[in-house]
Amino acid sequence: MKNNEEILDLFENYLAQIQLPEEPQRLYKPILYSMSGGGKRIRPSLLMLVCDAYGGSLQDALPVAAAVEMFHNFTLLHDDIMDNATVRRGKPSVYASWGDNVAILSGDAMMIYSYRMLHQAPPAKLHRIMDIFTTMALQVCEGQQYDMDFESLQKVSVVEYMNMIELKTSVLLAGSAMIGAVLGDASEEDCRRIYRYALELGLAFQQQDDLLDSYGTQEELGKRIGGDILEGKKTCLMLNAMSRATDVDREILRTAHLNESLSDAQKIACVKEVYDRYDIPHLINQQISTRFDRALSILDTLELASERTEHLRTFAQNLMGRKK
Amino acid sequence: MKNNEEILDLFENYLAQIQLPEEPQRLYKPILYSMSGGGKRIRPSLLMLVCDAYGGSLQDALPVAAAVEMFHNFTLLHDDIMDNATVRRGKPSVYASWGDNVAILSGDAMMIYSYRMLHQAPPAKLHRIMDIFTTMALQVCEGQQYDMDFESLQKVSVVEYMNMIELKTSVLLAGSAMIGAVLGDASEEDCRRIYRYALELGLAFQQQDDLLDSYGTQEELGKRIGGDILEGKKTCLMLNAMSRATDVDREILRTAHLNESLSDAQKIACVKEVYDRYDIPHLINQQISTRFDRALSILDTLELASERTEHLRTFAQNLMGRKK
Numbered sequence: 188m189k190n191n192e193e194i195l196d197l198f199e200n201y202l203a204q205i206q207l208p209e210e211p212q213r214l215y216k217p218i219l220y221s222m223s224g225g226g227k228r229i230r231p232s233l234l235m236l237v238c239d240a241y242g243g244s245l246q247d248a249l250p251v252a253a254a255v256e257m258f259h260n261f262t263l264l265h266d267d268i269m270d271n272a273t274v275r276r277g278k279p280s281v282y283a284s285w286g287d288n289v290a291i292l293s294g295d296a297m298m299i300y301s302y303r304m305l306h307q308a309p310p311a312k313l314h315r316i317m318d319i320f321t322t323m324a325l326q327v328c329e330g331q332q333y334d335m336d337f338e339s340l341q342k343v344s345v346v347e348y349m350n351m352i353e354l355k356t357s358v359l360l361a362g363s364a365m366i367g368a369v370l371g372d373a374s375e376e377d378c379r380r381i382y383r384y385a386l387e388l389g390l391a392f393q394q395q396d397d398l399l400d401s402y403g404t405q406e407e408l409g410k411r412i413g414g415d416i417l418e419g420k421k422t423c424l425m426l427n428a429m430s431r432a433t434d435v436d437r438e439i440l441r442t443a444h445l446n447e448s449l450s451d452a453q454k455i456a457c458v459k460e461v462y463d464r465y466d467i468p469h470l471i472n473q474q475i476s477t478r479f480d481r482a483l484s485i486l487d488t489l490e491l492a493s494e495r496t497e498h499l500r501t502f503a504q505n506l507m508g509r510k511k
Numbered sequence: 512m513k514n515n516e517e518i519l520d521l522f523e524n525y526l527a528q529i530q531l532p533e534e535p536q537r538l539y540k541p542i543l544y545s546m547s548g549g550g551k552r553i554r555p556s557l558l559m560l561v562c563d564a565y566g567g568s569l570q571d572a573l574p575v576a577a578a579v580e581m582f583h584n585f586t587l588l589h590d591d592i593m594d595n596a597t598v599r600r601g602k603p604s605v606y607a608s609w610g611d612n613v614a615i616l617s618g619d620a621m622m623i624y625s626y627r628m629l630h631q632a633p634p635a636k637l638h639r640i641m642d643i644f645t646t647m648a649l650q651v652c653e654g655q656q657y658d659m660d661f662e663s664l665q666k667v668s669v670v671e672y673m674n675m676i677e678l679k680t681s682v683l684l685a686g687s688a689m690i691g692a693v694l695g696d697a698s699e700e701d702c703r704r705i706y707r708y709a710l711e712l713g714l715a716f717q718q719q720d721d722l723l724d725s726y727g728t729q730e731e732l733g734k735r736i737g738g739d740i741l742e743g744k745k746t747c748l749m750l751n752a753m754s755r756a757t758d759v760d761r762e763i764l765r766t767a768h769l770n771e772s773l774s775d776a777q778k779i780a781c782v783k784e785v786y787d788r789y790d791i792p793h794l795i796n797q798q799i800s801t802r803f804d805r806a807l808s809i810l811d812t813l814e815l816a817s818e819r820t821e822h823l824r825t826f827a828q829n830l831m832g833r834k835k
Contacts, residue, residue: 214656265619269612288593288659291615295589296652298619302626303645310638314630317641321627328620332538335612 189245190498191505194235198228201249202256207300217281217293218300221260225276229506230360231256234367236502237381240495241371248370250307251316255363257304258320261297262327262359264290269335298324308370316366323362330355337421345426349390352423357389377490384485388503391478395507397422398471401459407508413455419444423474424467425458431465479507513569514822515829518559522552525573526580531624541605541617542624545584549600553830554684555580558691560826561705564819565695572694574631575640579687581628582644585621586651586683588614593659622648632694640690647686654679661745669750673714676747681713701814708809712827715802719831721746722795725783731832737779743768747798748791749782755789803831 189197202222207215231252238248264281266272268290273283282290308316333351337343364385368378399408400415401424415422419441429437443449443457462468482503486496513521526546531539555576562572588605590596592614597607606614632640657675661667688709692702723732724739725748739746743765753761767773767781786792806827810820 208653211653211656211660213660214653265615268615287611289656291589291592292652292656292659294619295622296649298622299645299648299652302641303649306638306641306645313641314634314637317626317630317637321623321630324623325620325627328616328623329532329535329538332535332613332616335616336535336537 188239188495188498191232191236191501194232194239194245194498195228197245198231198235198249198252198256202253205253213285213289214293214296217264217285217289218297220284221264221281221293221297222257224278226256226260228256230259230363233360233385233502234363234370236498237364237367237373238370240491240499241368241373241377243367243371247309248367250304251366251370252363254301254304254320255359255366257297257301258324259359261294261301262331264294264297266331268294269331312369315369319362319366319369323358326354326358330358343421343426345423345430348421348423348426352393353386353390356393357386360389360392361386374490380485380489384482384499387478387482387485388506391475391482392506394423394471394475394478397424398468398475401455401462402468413451416455416458417444417451424462424471427470428462428465428467431467432461436461436464475507479503479509512563512819512822515556515560515825518556518563518569518822519552521569522555522559522573522576522580526577529577537609537613538617538620541588541609541613542621544608545588545605545617545621546581548602550580550584552580554583554687557684557709557823557826558687558694560822561688561691561697562694564815564823565692565697565701567691567695571633572691574628575690575694576687578625578628578644579683579690581621581625582648583683585618585625586655588618588621590655592618593655636693639693643686643690643693647682650678650682654682667745667750669747669754672745672747672750676717677710677714680717681710684713684716685710698814704809704813708806708823711802711806711809712830715799715806716830718747718795718799718802721748722792722799725779725786726792737775740779740782741768741775748786748795751794752786752789752791755791756785760785760788799831803827803833 205222207218209215234252234255235245235248239245263275267275267280267282268287271282272280274280280290281293285293302317305317305320306313330351330353333347334355337348337351361382365378365382368381373381397415400422401413403412405412415425425440428440432440439461440458443454446454446457449457483500486499487493489496529546531542533539558576558579559569559572563569587599591599591604591606592611595606596604598604604614605617609617626641629641629644630637654675654677657671658679661672661675685706689702689706692705697705721739724746725737727736729736739749749764752764756764763785764782767778770778770781773781807824810823811817813820
């Protein structure tokens, strides 16, 4: 059984040897640029770790893992157009470098290419894997649409928000894990359990992302603290606070980022003061811990010897930045 | 064996009963709008006609035909963004009605949905069909990229142009036909022949489209004559004329549409005068006839009794607007 670093190495080496056509250059160069631009390879790693835990063939898993990573990068390419995001992983986004038409079309080609790589799955498993992949891909689109819809909605409930992030981000992690289980010939029950493990983990990760944006250190976050507050983003902190706040406090939460008499630091302090008063950081931290513990406890229910789930535990801890 | 009208009926009825999710509305409504917006259903019809000619199951063919039509409509959705096209089939385009973000994301969902429908192909044939479908889908993206590249190129050769339209439009017709042959259990040789039949037909159709734009009647074309000339588009007429013209005439071809001292009618007359002098309409007409005849003659080489290819002949004649 390979550990997380070995899996990542194997995957990077596989990616590096994929040959895309050279022409037309403006179609394929952005794909190479996007795929070689780093990223933590979270989804393909998990897919391969799960496959390996069940004793499946990592050679079979590699092209499928690449399909998942290609799909993920395709969503980033198109999201960057929709969000007018000019920077991705510290470099100019494809959208910024080549313009929106190239980003649209290269993204399209990436999505099709992800099916080309999926097509290399063992033929006997292709039908099943394609089903999981396609379902999760559609859900990601649904999540992205809800996310855009929410921007212009006055009121979004916590439940709606959690559903949105489940679709937009967790489902891709969960589907990847499940495909790994299918490749490892896990039982139907274990496929579902592995899906659930990754889904909980994905939700915990996303909630932690929200929490760190307001309460992390700049070092943990990799960017300046408070960005979500300054953008007036509907995060799980904001929506939980909204649902608990008095009318007066709710008005503060809603309008602080628009208040031109406040500096950025004051806006952030003002919103966090309300969060603190309603104990929001503690509440979200509890939810994260509950989800994280639930994910780990699902591993105990798998039809696998506990030593075979060791790397899946480490994966979860690494993802959440937690020590063993 | 069903004739072209019966096949079309069957397909429209199948499409009409497809249920898409209701939410999120801004993701799925544009898909319904696009799919119910008419169109000649050329590609799914051909797929089903070929399948039927080989005695394949039309029930098996229906979801695959729908996948091809969904993919085609997805390309239109994204092309309309890239071309800033506000009208599609006489109605506002999705891009014009909902904006570019919705058009990007709904288009993405359509492409994924086309794989969902493809997934309903008979499992034993899924691997092969997915391969043909994915290859043709990538080629369509390549064709679209070349088409965009050509707009800003000074010089495009006739060969490059024919390669571009083959990728951008013919390959989708040819791949659809080939998938129909696979569904009908045609031999490998016949699959290739059917592909070639549809490829030649697609090229003839595209060249005829170019020809009608300058030399058709408004009734045949469904829009005003001369649009390509006024846009300065690199059509097969223009590129063939360019390759034959003297330096002086080439300058006229290159600049007439930009000449502000000419009315639209004068610009059109000016370019057509050069075309006529080099006998371009006659030349293109010959190429169209050669391709059309070649397509029909391929039908004679199939491992099928000639009466089974009757509807494929009619399909070709209908597509080209030719009487028997």
